[in-house]
Amino acid sequence: MNELTNTQSHYLFKKQLDSIDLKEKFEEGFCIINLNQVEFTPLMSSFFHLKHFSLLFVKKGNGICYKEGCIYNLAPYTINFSNIYRYRNFTYKNLQEVFFICFSEYFLKRYVNENIYKEFKFLLTERMYPVDASKSDFIIFENIYKKIYSEFNNGEVESKYKIIGNLMAILLYYFKDLYIDCNINKDVTISKTSTIVISFKKLMDSHYNDLKEGRVNKVFRVQDYARQLDLHPNYLSRIIKNKTGKSAALWITEKAITESKLLLTKDFSIKEIVHLLGFFDTSHFNKFFKKHTHLTPTQYKQNNLL
Structure with a gap:
């Protein structure tokens, strides 16, 4: 099979997401996707501005993410947060166990905490390094995001977003603590x-x-x-x-x-x-x-x- 260009792969990935009704699933400003559903690799994107917050959990897989002039490796047990409207692209070489969560300010304020920017200041951070979690730390996140995934796809309509909101709050608190611990000594100089x-x-x-x-x-x-x-x-x-x-x-x-x-x-x-x-x-x-x-x-x- 011929290797796909970035543009072809980006188009096919978008088509793949459309096939799983992403727009419909994002009706409350939230979506979680098991990227194992993507039927081709390597998966490459063109440069784009992400329109919502996102968290990527890589248990088994690897790739590269480009954000704001910096290149980051995505290896097993990597957790990658991206801020809203950050300019980025990515290449995933394999996607054995990778989950992607996408969420909006509306979802956070309605279902998690109205004062999200005071409670989770990293949501406003311009430069976020991927976190290389330990296996034990990653398992904590995995248990939570898999519960979110199950609730998102199988939960009762009337209550599922309330339950997901509570689980996301736990996930974000854990991520906040882990991110601070992992990046305390890194240079996070912010431009004007x-x-x-x-x-x-x-x-x-x-x-x-x-x-x-x-x-x-x-x-x-x-x-x-x-x-x-x-x-x-x-x-x-x-x-x-x-x-x-x-x-x-x-x-x-x-x-x-x-x-x-x-x-x-x-x-x-x-x-x-x-x-x-x-x-x-x-x-x-x-x-x-x-x-x-x-x-x-x-x-x-x-x-x-x-």
Whole structure:
């Protein structure tokens, strides 16, 4: 068999994921995949921006991951975390026992912890080294992610994401402790542009917390974030776009949608949400929400009450 090019392999991998209904499975902002289902190796990707957080657990297999100008080996007992919208590619030479977990901010805030960035600060870290776990440490993770995998594929619809959320909390706490222990002596120097991205994300999360708590009533635009960070708006926009692959304005839009969805799953009326998140009126909120979710706020609320 002829060896696949990066582009061909990336296309086939995407087609493979489509065949297992990844989009449908990701409806709550969470998915776990046993990469043994991928029917060809080596598996290679083109460069891309990852749109969600991810954790890769390599028990048996090996490969190479390229992230932000650095190349990392993925060997047995490697755990690799990738931040949202990090620029990367990968090559897996074999996939005997490899699990991939993909999760969104929405999932974390709804099912794990609303204060995720305070509880798990590594979620904002720009450069994350893969962790070479000991066999005993890896087995702890394996027991958890296999329970998650079983629940994801076989659990009762009404309760499975609550159970997965609790299991993910345990997994993330273990990973936080292990990552700190394994990387305490490594050079994690952060560039100026990476610092700007981290500060922007932190400020955005803090601002929406202030909105929900009623401490402010004006929604920040790009120029407001730039002013808070003492930067020119055009410079901030350029840095965010170059580092993450999407504009600062789109980051703000997606944050507004995430926070809207979270409030719609709770005991808030649509009028209260309109007021809390600084929309002009209910009509404006309805149009904004439907444009980005293809559902009205009322429809989403009816479908997603816990």
